[in-house]
Amino acid sequence: MSLDQLYQQIILDHSKARHGSGLAGIAAPAGASMGQSHQLNPVCGDEVTLRVAVEDGKVAQISWDGEGCSISMASASVLSELAEGMTVDELHAVIGNFREVLRSRGKIHADPEILGDAAAFEGVARYAARVKCAMISWVAAEDALNQAA
Amino acid sequence: MALVSTPATLERAVPAMDNAEVLRIRNDFPILGQLVNGQRLVYLDSGATSQNPLSVIEAEQEFYEQRNAAVHRGAHYLAVEATEAFEDARQTIADFIGAGYAETVWTSNATESLNLLSYALSNAALWAAQGRGDARLKDLAVGPGDQIVVTEMEHHANLIPWQELAFRTGATLRYIPIDDAGALRLDMAAEILGSKTKVLAFTHASNVLGTINPVQELVALGRRAGALVVLDACQSAPHMPLNVKELDVDFAVFSGHKMLAPTGIGVLYGKQDLLDVLPPFLTGGSMITTVTMERAEYLPAPQRFEAGTQRISQAVALAAAANYLTETGLDRVHRWESELGQRMVAGLESIPGIRVLGPAAGQERIGLAAFHVDGVHAHDVGQFLDSRGIAVRVGHHCAQPLHRRLGLTATTRASAYLYNTTDDVDAFLEAVAGVRSYFRV
Numbered sequence: 208m209s210l211d212q213l214y215q216q217i218i219l220d221h222s223k224a225r226h227g228s229g230l231a232g233i234a235a236p237a238g239a240s241m242g243q244s245h246q247l248n249p250v251c252g253d254e255v256t257l258r259v260a261v262e263d264g265k266v267a268q269i270s271w272d273g274e275g276c277s278i279s280m281a282s283a284s285v286l287s288e289l290a291e292g293m294t295v296d297e298l299h300a301v302i303g304n305f306r307e308v309l310r311s312r313g314k315i316h317a318d319p320e321i322l323g324d325a326a327a328f329e330g331v332a333r334y335a336a337r338v339k340c341a342m343i344s345w346v347a348a349e350d351a352l353n354q355a356a
Numbered sequence: 357m358a359l360v361s362t363p364a365t366l367e368r369a370v371p372a373m374d375n376a377e378v379l380r381i382r383n384d385f386p387i388l389g390q391l392v393n394g395q396r397l398v399y400l401d402s403g404a405t406s407q408n409p410l411s412v413i414e415a416e417q418e419f420y421e422q423r424n425a426a427v428h429r430g431a432h433y434l435a436v437e438a439t440e441a442f443e444d445a446r447q448t449i450a451d452f453i454g455a456g457y458a459e460t461v462w463t464s465n466a467t468e469s470l471n472l473l474s475y476a477l478s479n480a481a482l483w484a485a486q487g488r489g490d491a492r493l494k495d496l497a498v499g500p501g502d503q504i505v506v507t508e509m510e511h512h513a514n515l516i517p518w519q520e521l522a523f524r525t526g527a528t529l530r531y532i533p534i535d536d537a538g539a540l541r542l543d544m545a546a547e548i549l550g551s552k553t554k555v556l557a558f559t560h561a562s563n564v565l566g567t568i569n570p571v572q573e574l575v576a577l578g579r580r581a582g583a584l585v586v587l588d589a590c591q592s593a594p595h596m597p598l599n600v601k602e603l604d605v606d607f608a609v610f611s612g613h614k615m616l617a618p619t620g621i622g623v624l625y626g627k628q629d630l631l632d633v634l635p636p637f638l639t640g641g642s643m644i645t646t647v648t649m650e651r652a653e654y655l656p657a658p659q660r661f662e663a664g665t666q667r668i669s670q671a672v673a674l675a676a677a678a679n680y681l682t683e684t685g686l687d688r689v690h691r692w693e694s695e696l697g698q699r700m701v702a703g704l705e706s707i708p709g710i711r712v713l714g715p716a717a718g719q720e721r722i723g724l725a726a727f728h729v730d731g732v733h734a735h736d737v738g739q740f741l742d743s744r745g746i747a748v749r750v751g752h753h754c755a756q757p758l759h760r761r762l763g764l765t766a767t768t769r770a771s772a773y774l775y776n777t778t779d780d781v782d783a784f785l786e787a788v789a790g791v792r793s794y795f796r797v
Contacts, residue, residue, distance in 0.1 A: 209743070210739070210740065210743040210794075213739070214736075214739075214794075214795075219795065219796060222795075223796070250751060251733075251734070251735050251750065251751050251766055252751065252752060252765035252766045253735075254765075274765065275733060275735075276733035276734075276735035276736050277732075277733060277736050277795060278735075278736075334739070337735070337739070340735065
């Protein structure tokens with residue numbers, strides 16, 4: 208597999224222009240129930256703090272702060288863009304699907320109908336050492352959703 | 357009649373290593389011949405683990421094919437053969453570092469060596485408190501109010517065992533800081549070390565900065581304080597001539613897998629008079645004289661610290677690795693690798709957006725360089741290099757406090773060994789020069 212299949216344009220773009228990035232600068236909607244989760248990958252130092260605001264069973268907003276490689280930062284950006292407006296159950300299902308694809312070592316293809324832009328991370332599944340990079344913000348979102356519930 | 361003879365002292369100058377010799381050396385390392393991602397493998401991760409020459413692989417295989425048995429017991433032929441191979445290996449390694457035979461203790465790796473030592477020292481406190489063992493244990497015991505001193509550039513393996521020793525004994529852990537260029541602040545070391553200092557532990561050469569620490573000065577400071585001096589030789593023993601007696605350290609540790617040997621074998625060197633009085637860490641078979649249901653008496657070093665069946669084939673393989681290095685000549689290896697290190701740093705410094713950690717080009721360093729690429733995470737750098745067949749290490753290299761001190765979380769490190777050519781370094785530099793444009797920085 209070539210490097211370009213791992214670092215797809217959409218990933219490189221999101222790693223630069225990060226959607227939802229900056230906890231301090233993004234005000235949480237009033238009255239929403241909040242959840243926040245901090246995740247750290249001790250191997251490479253990737254770190255994400257992600258906050259989710261839930262209103263009427265829907266994800267009203269995801270915002271996050273993070274430091275790490277392009278895969279981890281792009282993944283958090285794509286997630287926050289994708290999740291807004293989904294119901295909590297829908298987001299849980301998408302996170303489950305994303306995890307399944309990434310842990311499949313390339314055996315399960317990503318379905319853009321379900322994953323949207325996050326399907327671009329399909330190539331990461333072939334690099335065992337990078338799966339955690341792509342997953343870190345999704346694990347944080349799952350944890351934050353459970354807290355907001 | 358005049359006799360014409362050549363004085364014995366007039367030795368032929370041994371030529372320095374060059375690419376032609378390295379290419380011959382590479383033939384001894386089967387793993388280096390393969391393609392990675394369709395490209396020639398450029399292995400620049402020997403600081404993490406090194407590759408094995410055929411002579412090492414064959415030594416281990418030969419042991420299993422012809423001599424395998426438990427050592428130090430059994431009256432049969434193979435037991436004698438195995439014991440001989442195992443103890444001959446110890447002598448080879450003792451000679452390799454200028455130590456005595458009984459001063460050379462087998463461990464699994466340097467990490468285990470340091471843990472063994474730190475537990476032996478806290479056991480010394482327990483023994484001394486109960487009047488057990490040699491009277492000198494009172495002086496060796498670490499206790500409340502005592503100090504353990506390390507440096508800010510240590511690998512976690514030479515930091516955490518001392519943190520835990522401080523925790524177990526009530527001692528205080530202090531560290532010698534580094535300056536912005538990565539050199540130890542010896543002026544502050546002189547202030548920190550005092551009569552309360554029981555242990556001074558430091559690395560010979562930094563696995564991140566590439567600096568070679570001034571062992572002589574540090575040993576002198578340690579001696580003045582009356583401290584035990586512990587040398588982490590993981591990045592020196594494989595790469596340069598090392599003589600523990602000349603350096604006058606009390607203990608030294610290193611790992612086999614970083615010096616052409618398999619994993620699972622390491623060494624703890626300790627001065628005989630210290631090893632013979634220190635209590636053991638692991639206890640059990642093969643390290644005792646008399647055992648009753650109530651208590652046991654222990655053998656002197658090295659057996660005192662070698663409980664249970666040992667890593668016999670690995671020890672034999674480590675000796676083969678030491679022989680390989682000795683035959684090549686460690687002074688020559690050191691010079692060659694220093695050249696490669698200089699080539700790396702000079703090349704990296706000329707690439708925009710690269711910050712090299714540690715000494716600048718032209719200043720002494722071992723054959724490795726860790727660096728930060730502005731705007732690109734180390735993991736992405738490593739991935740990019742891997743796609744070109746170049747193997748490097750990314751992350752904090754088991755030195756989080758050092759990285760934090762330098763304002764970084766992760767860096768990329770290239771580390772050379774005697775099987776790397778200048779072409780390897782150039783391929784690495786060429787690839788690094790392409791990183792920032794690939795990631796559109």
